[in-house]
Structures are given as C-alpha cells and as structure tokens.
Amino acid sequence: MRDSVGFDEFYATTTRRVVAQVYAMVGDLGEAEDAVAEAYSRAWQRWVRIQQYADPSAWVRTVAYRIAVSNWRRARNRAAAHLRSGPAEPVTLEPQTLALVDALRRIPEAHRRALVLHHLVGLSVNEIAAETGGSVSAVKQWLSRGRRALATALGDDDMEEVDSRA
C-alpha cells in the first residue's frame, strides 16, 4: 500500500527546488514544470520502491530532465498540458535569472547540466558522475569548460575555478 501522506510531504518539500534545477538545465520553465510533474507522477506509481532511496528527489530530477530533453515527447507534453490545465500562466522572473538561463542555453548540454548539478544542486564531482553516467574526469572537464563558456556569455571575469571536491 502506497503511503500518500509520505509522498505528499516529499512532494511539498522538494518540488519547487526540483523545478528550479530542471529549469536551469533545460532553459524553458513551462517545459521544466510539466516534466517535473510527470516525473513526480511516475514516482508516485513506484513510491513503494522510490521512498526507500537515499535521495528520492535525485530520481525525480533525473527522470524529469530526461523527459524534458526527449525530443519526441516535447510536442506531446505541451499539448497534453494545455488540455489538462489550459494555457500556462506567464511567470515573470528577474532579469538576472533570465540572463543566466539564456547564457546557460548557449553552452553544450553536458556542460550546462554539470554546472547546474554542482552549483545549484550542490553535488560533488563524483556524485555528478554517478547521476549523469559520465566519468569523473569528464565531469571535471565539463565543469571547467562550462564555467569558462558561461563566464564569456555573461561577461564575467571574476569567476573562480571550481573546486574539485569529490
């Protein structure tokens, strides 16, 4: 029997954070919100197992990211979301938020994802490697190159080198 109270509490305490993380990774807030909702829906279907994970929100974030970037699902999700809830209410974000997301969109996907997982989610290099399936050395490269590219896109000269905490 699935614990709806436990799931609801998990959802309430993590969903906003996961939406922000996925939004930073994919650059589209509507896409991120729908992908995250779908991922939590799937988590509920598997809640008996998922709730035993050390970090269930990591599972949701990974699934949401893959849903969001899956090309063949994008059009269907937008149509389905529209049918379920009508046109999305526009959300007004701060200019610096939009600038950061716009800059992130200009760098390679792997670099972008690594930067978000490190600086927004707070994962170590080893943890990023585990979540993305990349090697530790590849993750370090993604972070290093991603920071340089992001600094160029943002016009920042004062970004410090990433620490390679494992």
Added chain:
Amino acid sequence: MPDRLAERFADLAEDVQGRILPVSAAGIRARSSWSRQLRVVLSVAVGVAALSTGVLSMSFASGVDGDGPSPDTTTLPNVIPDALRMPHEGEAGWARDDDPSAAGAVNPCGGEDVTLAGRVDAITMTGPGRPGEEEHSPAGVTVQLLLFRDGAAAHTAWQRLADAMPGCDWGGGPVTGMVYGETTLMGRWPFSSTPASKTKEVLVVQRTSALILRYAEIGGAHLSGGDNEGFYELSTQLCTTMGLCERQGCWVPYGGYPPTEAPDGCEPSTPGGHPIGSSSSGSSSSGASHPGGSGSPIAPASWIPSLAKTPSPSPSPGGLSPSPSPSP
C-alpha cells in the same frame, strides 16, 4: 572571494521557487491515474488499428495447442509492477535503475535510441555478469526490461535494432526457431576477423508489449550461457505478474555443459532446438545469420514449455560452478 557563479545560481533558485505555483500533490497522484487511463484508451485504439492490418500478428502468441493465455490488448500493462524482481537484484556489484527513460541497453551503432518511441516504463540492471569458466575475464552486463504501450511499438523497436546491426560490424540477427521466443534477436561484435580487445553480445527478445534486452562487453572469454536462468526467471514473471506470456524454449548453456536436470517447465535442448539424445542433437547452429542474410530455419523443438500461471523455480545452472565476478 565568494564564488559569483554560485551566487547567481542561488539567486535563480530563490527567484524561481518563489514565483512558481506547482500542482497540488493530490493533482500529481490523480495525474498518475489519468495517465494510466489514457494509455489504456490509446492501447485499445492502436490495438484495433494494428489488428486490422495484421501488424500485431507476430507478437501475440496463442500458447500451446490453443492453451495458455491470449494477450488482451485492452488490458496491456503500462507500468512494471513493484513485485517484479529483476535478474541479479541484490547481488554484489549489481545496480538497479528504475528510470523509465533510461538509455536503451542495446544500440548497435551508438546513434538514435530507437527504444524510446512508444516506451512507457523501464528497469535496468547493470553489473559484472558471469564470464565463461575458462577465463575470469572482465565483463560488464546490462539486463533491461522495457515496456511499451503495445506490441506494435515493442516490435518496431526490436525491428529497428535488427536493421541497424549489419551496418556496424555486428554478426547475427533475428533468430528463427523456438529458443528464447518467437521474436529473438542475437548478435556479436565484431563480426570481422580483425582481433578485438573486447567483444560485445546482445540479446533482444519480445514478449508482447515488452522487450527483454541483454548487452554484455567481454574482455576475454565469451559469456557463458549460464546467465540464461536470469532470462527465464524474468520471462516467467512477465507472464505471471503482467500477463505477457509467449512460447519459449530452454537453451542449453553455450559453453557446452548439459544440465543434470531440466529446468522446470521445459526439457533441455542443444542449440538448434533439438532435444538432447535425439538423432538431431549436437547441432551447433543457432539460426543466427550473417549480416544481411537470413537465418536457416530451425525445426521447433518437439517439447513445449508449459505456461502455467504459477511461477516456476529458477532453472538449475546446469553443472556450471559459479565463477567469481570480476569487476567490469
């Protein structure tokens, strides 16, 4: 000096989290039910359309002599139940991934993942596998169960994998004859005679709206056939817990160790589908073809496994003594 990038990300998180209005938890749980109902409706619609064109005729088995379950397109599962236990679950060195969108375990040319279209669920196990007894060689094995919205989608993915193999130096292809099942794809890389530092093996079997995939990379000796008991355990569960039942044979380990007793539900046979001890035993042909060619047909085995609803115990390893699992 504070990391400016970290500050920017923190500001982003605060901005987004403070402005969005997520769906309620009850809405999320209801969405799960709504999605399930929608998939059932779609499965019915697709099933009716496909049946009228005969596309699904291969993937639905009638069972033995008319016995056994006939898959009902209106009740195809759209989620792999928690009760299903994957091969090697809980074993040292094996990891389970429940991500429905996980990358397909078999991708012969490393291009587009053809197993994503129509997929509704997935479970992926990765681990060291069981190398052949003659060498303790590094091996990495992925065993994956993919569930599709219907048999047509599963078969399309299977066929696209089969079509891709010849172009990337894979030997093998669709296997005729009753071994793992009526719709079986087997392959080994490299097919060319150039010595390789490693070899790869794949197995893809369709079970109505599901695919069972096995992908292995072997640094030395080839995988023994002893891992087949995991396949048969999974296949049995697909039938008993999800109603996805099809005819299958029971494969004697390729390493040539005939079992001392037959696995429950079937009789042992040599590769080629003939019972041991018959005049046709000893055939080494698996029916797998060279790239671009068609497999030589194998006479179906005279024995047919039962498709009883009650799960059968795991087949015995057939004389193989367990080998230490080297790290991949």
